[in-house]
Amino acid sequence: xxxxxxxxxxxxxxxxxxxxxxxxxxxxxxxxxxxxxxxxxxxxxxxxxxxxxxxxxxxxxxxxxxxxxxxxxxxxxxxxxxxxxxxxxxxxxxxxxxxxxxxxxxxxxxxxxxxxxxxxxxxxxxxxxxxxxxxxxxxxxxxxxxxxxxxxxxxxxxxxxxxxxxxxxxxxxxxxxxxxxxxxxxxxxxxxxxxxxxxxxxxxxxxxxxxxxxxxxxxxxxxxxxxxxxxxxxxxxxxxxxxxxxxxxxxxxxxxxxxxxxxxxxxxxxxxxxxxxxxxxxxxxxx
Numbered sequence: 001x002x003x004x005x006x007x008x009x010x011x012x013x014x015x016x017x018x019x020x021x022x023x024x025x026x027x028x029x030x031x032x033x034x035x036x037x038x039x040x041x042x043x044x045x046x047x048x049x050x051x052x053x054x055x056x057x058x059x060x061x062x063x064x065x066x067x068x069x070x071x072x073x074x075x076x077x078x079x080x081x082x083x084x085x086x087x088x089x090x091x092x093x094x095x096x097x098x099x100x101x102x103x104x105x106x107x108x109x110x111x112x113x114x115x116x117x118x119x120x121x122x123x124x125x126x127x128x129x130x131x132x133x134x135x136x137x138x139x140x141x142x143x144x145x146x147x148x149x150x151x152x153x154x155x156x157x158x159x160x161x162x163x164x165x166x167x168x169x170x171x172x173x174x175x176x177x178x179x180x181x182x183x184x185x186x187x188x189x190x191x192x193x194x195x196x197x198x199x200x201x202x203x204x205x206x207x208x209x210x211x212x213x214x215x216x217x218x219x220x221x222x223x224x225x226x227x228x229x230x231x232x233x234x235x236x237x238x239x240x241x242x243x244x245x246x247x248x249x250x251x252x253x254x255x256x257x258x259x260x261x262x263x264x265x266x267x268x269x270x271x272x273x274x275x276x277x278x279x280x281x282x283x284x285x286x287x
Contacts, residue, residue, distance in 0.1 A: 003063060007080025007143065011059070011087050014136045019046045025132060026121055033058070034087065058087070065091040071104045078108070081115075081144035088136060089118060108145070115141040 003011075015034030021043055024030045029037045032051040035058055037043060046054070066082045069091075074082070082103070086094045094100055099114035119133040 001063065001067060001074070001076065001079045003059060003083045004076050004080045006077070007084055008059070010080075010136075010139055010143065011084050012055070014084070014088065014132070014139070017048075017051060019048070019051060020044070025130060026123075059083070062086045062091070065094070069095055069100055072106060074103075075147075077143050077146045078103075081140040084136070084140050084143070085115070085118070088133075093118075112141050112145050115144065 012033055017033055018031060021029055021031045021037060024034070031037055031043050031054075032046055033055040035054050062083050063079075065086055066079060070079075070082065082094065085099070097114065097118075099111055099118075102108075102111035102114060115137040119129050119137055120127045121130045121133065123130075
């Protein structure tokens with residue numbers, strides 16, 4: 001399936017067009033229509049034509065991801081809404097979401113309520129609603145429930161205000177996690193650190209493989225789509241890097257302590273065996 005013209009306009013309007021690298025709302029280095037600059041990509045600036053080409057490739061890749069994850073037939077507007085969601089948040093979050101589970105179950109009314117949960121970002125270490133995400137999720141919801149023609153109108157289930165209020169009453173899995181920065185010089189620092197120079201993006205693989213490599217590989221997408229527990233564990237680990245470092249450090253220290261104890265015992269044993277009368281100990285090694 002392909003994203004509708006309305007869907008493309010929503011993505012472009014939400015992302016905006018920037019021809020030079022910049023930091024997005026959560027501190028990620030970005031260029032063009034919301035293209036996240038990845039390791040190995042080198043940009044100083046883009047022409048409009050280059051930005052359109054980059055957008056077309058990103059769009060095709062996210063369309064392929066939605067095609068892969070959704071197991072039932074969608075109309076064009078439902079598909080386009082999910083593509084916009086994935087373009088903004090990534091394949092991994094769609095794969096592990098209740099939104100996808102409800103879509104694949106055919107619960108379109110319930111699925112439409114899920115969009116409103118994905119409006120939280122991490123700002124200065126705290127989760128908070130981001131106005132841009134609120135606006136975008138509502139646009140996606142409206143597109144998702146919009147009938148393509150009169151024959152489909154009866155299939156559209158408009159969620160009640162109470163359902164929408166319930167959906168937004170508590171945070172969903174964090175929509176965006178990197179902390180933003182107020183340092184205006186960070187763009188220049190990042191540009192120097194990553195070696196950004198004039199030129200286009202590195203030669204891609206196929207669009208599908210590009211986005212799956214950017215987010216998660218195919219097997220991981222399949223695993224996440226089959227159950228949200230694994231995705232939740234990954235999200236928790238991603239949000240607690242310090243704890244992971246502490247656990248690893250404790251493990252290393254425990255290993256070193258055991259090794260040190262064995263070395264010390266060997267030294268004591270050798271000393272006793274060398275002069276057992278001095279220590280008045282008869283050393284007997286077990287067979």
